[in-house]
Amino acid sequence: MRYYKGAAMGVKGLQWFIENVRPEVCVEVNLNEIAKRIRQEHPQRTPTIVVDAMSCLKYWYTADAWVHGGQWKEYIHSIESFIEAFTSVGIKLVFFFDGVVEQNKRTEWVRRRLENNREIDKIFQQIKTSGQQPAKEMFFIPSGLATFSRFALKSLGVETWCSLQEADYEIAKYGLLNNCMGILGQDSDYIIYDTAPYLSINKLQLISMTTVLYSRENLCRSLGLNKCDLPLLACILGNDIVSANSLQSLRKKCMALYQRKQNMLPQRSDTVLAVARYISECLCSSDRIKEMARLPISEEVRNLLERGIHSYLLPAQQSPWIISKKDNISDIPSCVMEICEDVLKIAREQHIKAEGFMVYNVLSVGEVECSNTLEDPNETELPGQAFVFREARQRIYTLLLSAQHDSSKSISEVKEWFVYPGNALQMPEMVNIIPLNLPEGLPDLKKLWVSEEPAMKNLRFTTFLALFDLHEFVEEISVLEPPVIGICCLLIYISRQVDSLSIEDIDAYLSQAICVRNKPLSHFSFTEVHYVDTRAVQLASLFIRGLTVLIAANTTCGFPFKMAYLMPWEIFDGIHFHSKYLKSHAGCSERDLLEENINWISQFHDLKVLILKACEKKGRIIQSKPRKPLAGKYSPGFRAQNRKRFRLAPRSQTIMKYKMSQSKTSKLCPSYNI
Structure with a gap:
């Protein structure tokens, strides 16, 4: 499940950095025009966008009332309108939902649930004080919205899947293997994967069929990195697998080196810039694996870092930062019982x-x-x-x-x-x-x-x-x-x-x-x-x-x-x-x-x-x-x-x-x- 209160998932601080510090990474695109170009160049190919459905819930829930349990007829009508906007311009949508919580992400899942509990407590306090629904900034999706959205999409006849492992991975994998025109969501992990272009659901305008494409190439160019370096950047910054606390000392070292050269007070954007410069100037030698081995971190954290990098590698992809690609979580989880x-x-x-x-x-x-x-x-x-x-x-x-x-x-x-x-x-x-x-x-x-x-x-x-x-x-x-x-x-x-x-x-x-x-x-x-x-x-x-x-x-x-x-x-x-x-x-x-x-x-x-x-x-x-x-x-x-x-x-x-x-x-x- 995802945190719905507005904070982007994925790599810590990266989404904010892209949108506020590196505007060249944010490219406005017209989805209708992209689809037309695909059909012209590849007549047999249907322009397809794979959608992170969990990122869409807040976008779809447009009803003013939310605290009372959900305006469900309005909700399904909103989803119908969403689908119609794409099908009318010949774009196929394929939806993915999270189907499991992987064990290596349980800690982060718990942290977000407890944080949500604190938000819910504030919501009820506000209701008791005012007798009214809280303001929009306190919006919390109605209970069960994610569960019923699967069936809403199925009932409307669109291709809908539920993941057997981390949905981000399956979405990125689908986008790569099916040559999709984009991944629609709001999770900075999608700019880390080497897959289809990452399109913003938050910036989507259905009337004009425009949105923002977060350019992977422009990000690498602005940071002086190669695509293969992005998984390492993501893990040092902190993500769902490698917690921000795990590599805090390494980030402090990056910041110290960066500020010494910049000779200025630290800014919010400096963490991303500092880590990127550390990777490009201190680690990007001809033998990246040796450089990884020299990182001033414990063996336990090093193994965690390698697992984090592995998690971004899609089928047939390799990384110069690790010796070999370990298998991702099996499609069929190991059973805890002998079931027929x-x-x-x-x-x-x-x-x-x-x-x-x-x-x-x-x-x-x-x-x-x-x-x-x-x-x-x-x-x-x-x-x-x-x-x-x-x-x-x-x-x-x-x-x-x-x-x-x-x-x-x-x-x-x-x-x-x-x-x-x-x-x-x-x-x-x-x-x-x-x-x-x-x-x-x-x-x-x-x-x-x-x-x-x-x-x-x-x-x-x-x-x-x-x-x-x-x-x-x-x-x-x-x-x-x-x-x-x-x-x-x-x-x-x-x-x-x-x-x-x-x-x-x-x-x-x-x-x-x-x-x-x-x-x-x-x-x-x-x-x-x-x-x-x-x-x-x-x-x-x-x-x-x-x-x-x-x-x-x-x-x-x-x-x-x-x-x-x-x-x-x-x-x-x-x-x-x-x-x-x-x-x-x-x-x-x-x-x-x-x-x-x-x-x-x-x-x-x-x-x-x-x-x-x-x-x-x-x-x-x-x-x-x-x-x-x-x-x-x-x-x-x-x-x-x-x-x-x-x-x-x-x-x-x-x-x-x-x-x-x-x-x-x-x-x-x-x-x-x-």
Whole structure:
């Protein structure tokens, strides 16, 4: 996963240096013109750009609202527009997502997750202070955005891949081997690899189809280096493999030599210049390997430096700085358990094609991770999503680990790197499997995935329900529409797991899902809330993370449902949920929550009865517990007295014209929550 808060990934300080100190490296290009030239010179070749999809998430998420859980219909529309802009000028796009976190980068992954936690803490503090979404500079992508973006692209028919190793490497490799016209992303590692040209996603203007090309040749010319020297430069500066601290003493030596010659105070740009000059003047002899051996660093750091250089070498490439090219991480990770080869092969193929979720990571290395979620670190009543969905994950692990060959050597736990407040991520949590309640026992995983026997369709469905402990409700749930089945399973599960969940919360979840399913994109641009509730923010993130568990269960069970039915743009909208939450806790009637639509009210009632029945079956009685907003200027009373001072969105003006119910609860619905 990547850090999304604006800092470029890759080589420490290099992206800033290129953009602020060496403008000659930044060349504005017109992608349409480049594509035309390629077609003229090579009529049989389709101009292709390989895209670092993880770098695009912030570019694609253009909705103003982000803290409420995501504006998903707007998001997928943004991706559609992005793809159309390229296809209209004859450019093919190929997308890559990170599929693993390599062990030699786990430390950096942890550092960024903990840094994100601090940013999230500030976000919640700001919400509590102002009652509003924080300013744009605090933007944090909605939970689950990276996961669902894979399926969004797949649903739109574009070529999408999920990496088996570091995605940067696979992207650079694809760009080289397929003679791509460019790599679109925002990671300075792409200027280090000797591959296709590096194009900026941040500078991309879709209307004019222009962006900035970071010229590898111009960078080398300005620094007095050869292309083969760039990996060494990157490693001394610090990257994801060689931490900046590892070679701090060497950089200090470079700086001392550089400043002695410059005879001036150090500048921010001097580190890159100093290291480059040190390489070109002190190390670039006819025998670079001997020069590497003379570097004033320990043997351990030298080995790390060599590994860092190796990581930039693509197929058939060599480096004068190292004796030989070591193999990069194997395409198939070494298994921590003996899994049926056919099962692993199927899971691997699904993983590569971005068709499944989580399954291959469990089967191949027995390890999974989940990045940051918008969760309030000071929230005491709502457990983190890592805990809420652990039981479902444990059942998923049970089913997956049943594919082990030797029961005497079988492994019964999975390593989890899940980010939540209070978890220092010093080591993974070992999560055990738990029994799966199926009358016929655990199904054969390979048959569950590939068999076309008529009975398998039903078995996949019942197994899916068993993962959420809903095997007793097969008949009631099976008659529902597929998208509604996902909603129902998720809300029953959350209601059982979260003791503080109230009737008002269920009403908000359920009413927004029903309304979202039946509204066009154009409706949501008119929905606005004037008060942000931190609990609603966390409940929204909880629901979205729950959808990722649904798609993991769907993959594990051999796809009893089309993945499209479990996507958030089908059943969730952050602003809409927030509006329903505030209205529900203010005492609005079910009729108002369902916007007086008789059909929606009927469906809402049937699903709510089923959810409460399933909870009661487990001894969980859901209580009404309306919650008032924080006191102060964002309270209902203040807004009622100062209504003219607050701008109402067009959607709010429309809703306020609705005829209010004569019930007492309906009259309690204040205007602030619309």
